[in-house]
Amino acid sequence: MLAAGVDVGSTTTKAALIDENKRVVALALVDTGANVVRAAERALHTALTQAKVEEWDVAYTVGTGYGRYRVPFGDLQVTEISCHAKGANFIFPATRTILDMGGQDTKAIRVGPDAEVKDFCMNDKCAAGTGRFLEAAAEVLGLKLEELGEVSARAKKSLKITNVCTVFVEQEIVMHLARGCPVEEILAGLHWTIAGRSIGLLRRVGLESEITFTGGVARNSGVVRALSERLGARLNVAPESQHIGAIGAALFAWERAAHGAVSQRNNQSRALGPVPGGN
Amino acid sequence: MRAVVGIDLGSRMTRGVLLDEHGRVQAQAARETGSRLEQAAQAVLEELCRCVGAKPEDVVYLASTGYGRYRVPFRQIQITEMTCHAMGALWLFPRTRTVLDIGAMNSRAIRIAENGRVVAFRMNDRCASGAGRFLERVAKALEVSLPEVGELSLRSQNPQPISSICAVLAESEVINHVTAGASVEDILRGAHNSIAERLVALVRQVSPQPEITLTGGVTKNSGMVQALEERLKTKLNVSPQSEWAGALGAALLARTRCQRLQSTAPEARNRTLASSVADPLSA
Numbered sequence: 001m002l003a004a005g006v007d008v009g010s011t012t013t014k015a016a017l018i019d020e021n022k023r024v025v026a027l028a029l030v031d032t033g034a035n036v037v038r039a040a041e042r043a044l045h046t047a048l049t050q051a052k053v054e055e056w057d058v059a060y061t062v063g064t065g066y067g068r069y070r071v072p073f074g075d076l077q078v079t080e081i082s083c084h085a086k087g088a089n090f091i092f093p094a095t096r097t098i099l100d101m102g103g104q105d106t107k108a109i110r111v112g113p114d115a116e117v118k119d120f121c122m123n124d125k126c127a128a129g130t131g132r133f134l135e136a137a138a139e140v141l142g143l144k145l146e147e148l149g150e151v152s153a154r155a156k157k158s159l160k161i162t163n164v165c166t167v168f169v170e171q172e173i174v175m176h177l178a179r180g181c182p183v184e185e186i187l188a189g190l191h192w193t194i195a196g197r198s199i200g201l202l203r204r205v206g207l208e209s210e211i212t213f214t215g216g217v218a219r220n221s222g223v224v225r226a227l228s229e230r231l232g233a234r235l236n237v238a239p240e241s242q243h244i245g246a247i248g249a250a251l252f253a254w255e256r257a258a259h260g261a262v263s264q265r266n267n268q269s270r271a272l273g274p275v276p277g278g279n
Numbered sequence: 280m281r282a283v284v285g286i287d288l289g290s291r292m293t294r295g296v297l298l299d300e301h302g303r304v305q306a307q308a309a310r311e312t313g314s315r316l317e318q319a320a321q322a323v324l325e326e327l328c329r330c331v332g333a334k335p336e337d338v339v340y341l342a343s344t345g346y347g348r349y350r351v352p353f354r355q356i357q358i359t360e361m362t363c364h365a366m367g368a369l370w371l372f373p374r375t376r377t378v379l380d381i382g383a384m385n386s387r388a389i390r391i392a393e394n395g396r397v398v399a400f401r402m403n404d405r406c407a408s409g410a411g412r413f414l415e416r417v418a419k420a421l422e423v424s425l426p427e428v429g430e431l432s433l434r435s436q437n438p439q440p441i442s443s444i445c446a447v448l449a450e451s452e453v454i455n456h457v458t459a460g461a462s463v464e465d466i467l468r469g470a471h472n473s474i475a476e477r478l479v480a481l482v483r484q485v486s487p488q489p490e491i492t493l494t495g496g497v498t499k500n501s502g503m504v505q506a507l508e509e510r511l512k513t514k515l516n517v518s519p520q521s522e523w524a525g526a527l528g529a530a531l532l533a534r535t536r537c538q539r540l541q542s543t544a545p546e547a548r549n550r551t552l553a554s555s556v557a558d559p560l561s562a
Contacts, residue, residue, distance in 0.1 A: 010451065033458070034454065034455045034457075034458030034459060104451065126406065127447035127448050132448070132451075133447070136447065164405065165406040165407050165445075165446075166407075167384065167407035167413075167416070167446050167447065168384060168407060171290060174314045175314055177314070178314035178315055
């Protein structure tokens with residue numbers, strides 16, 4: 001038996017497949033583009049191909065969307081907040097606070113020992129501190145998004161960045177470059193600023209350790225470094241940080257299937273029977 | 280010739296206005312600011328002098344304004360954008376009581392008295408949501424040039440709402456609209472409406488009095504003017520000179536100050552100029 005979770009993000013769509021033992025068997029990532037449902041289908045099929053299984057092998061699928069966009073996909077919709085909580089708890093069971101920095105929004109979530117969501121707040125009004133912010137900065141600095149962490153690690157000091165708005169920061173970077181400031185110092189300054197904003201969001205839900213950092217921005221080691229420095233604490237960052245929401249969705253799907261829920265996706269008319277390890 | 284100059288060092292354009300001893304506009308010059316502010320200001324000053332066949336030393340007084348006003352090393356004085364736009368708008372439209380300046384990065388609403396004194400102002404300087412850069416990014420995403428966005432938006436039949444306030448997030452929304460098959464005109468109208476909403480909110484905060492004058496680069500955009508007029512339910516003062524209001528105001532204020540200095544005793548003059556960079560009048 002397999003359970004699937006699909007997380008349609010603003011920039012990328014992620015799919016996760018887990019087997020009856022809750023082992024992750026496939027993780028896929030595709031660009032979202034404009035058609036969210038098609039992106040969800042594509043991500044799921046990429047995961048299915050990776051695991052060399054067919055669609056009817058999936059007992060149940062949970063979909064999750066982003067912000068105010070609902071994604072009509074899968075057998076059940078679960079909010080991305082719950083999915084992130086579930087996924088983070090699964091990988092780092094001691095997680096009490098989650099910071100999720102995605103392509104277009106940032107979320108802070110406080111969770112209990114059983115992954116129940118206690119509080120959350122999010123910034124989806126402004127691109128500051130999101131993946132889009134870093135993308136814009138990378139472009140002005142002439143760097144690739146993947147290089148940012150590594151380049152900023154070379155900085156001896158970090159430059160003070162005074163603006164928050166992505167558009168203003170672009171201009172500020174151009175000024176700094178014109179004055180001959182080293183790229184890595186500008187970048188370190190940007191990471192420092194972004195970290196400050198995210199910490200503000202975290203404090204609003206109440207900071208409790210352990211803190212798990214998820215989302216695409218968590219792959220940037222420069223932001224991870226700035227955050228842990230400013231918080232004075234270590235952060236949990238999983239290699240599959242971008243897939244936490246999808247894994248959480250897959251775990252919800254697994255629970256449903258274990259309780260005998262039947263997927264409507266493949267017109268299956270029979271229950272899938274007891275799941276080993278399920279209750 | 281004894282001339283005074285006002286230079287408006289904006290985030291996108293640097294503009295200069297040169298007035299002769301009678302206060303008449305003799306030259307106007309503009310160029311893109313780029314990243315080297317000092318050079319942009321210097322180039323504009325040289326261009327102004329070239330236009331009237333004057334030497335830089337003929338310029339007896341220079342006032343700088345705009346976000347880069349501290350980066351004009353050869354200024355005699357720097358004056359805030361608020362004061363300059365108020366003065367420039369009043370010179371263009373003498374019955375102006377409210378000024379809405381829409382720049383590339385900042386927007387500001389200013390209520391003024393009959394003599395041009397600033398009574399109240401509000402500005403958005405934290406974020407590009409109600410500024411020209413928002414339109415610039417939308418134009419880029421739609422692959423149309425900035426000068427045509429206004430006209431195009433006026434041809435819209437079915438405006439597409441843009442819900443994002445953030446200029447960067449709006450860009451993604453625009454791309455989604457394009458993929459969904461919306462027309463360029465409809466998306467542009469939506470973007471204009473969205474910015475107009477925020478500008479109107481800004482203007483309302485200063486309790487606007489008629490007449491309202493628009494200044495700044497966005498005034499060339501007919502779509503923006505119409506979107507604002509619809510929401511404010513009044514005609515707005517706009518002229519081809521509106522984008523020069525900041526530089527013009529700076530030049531007018533430079534002239535006033537220069538006249539006042541000439542009428543004071545030399546000792547007093549030195550005191551007044553204590554904070555200035557140099558005093559060409561005492562030379």
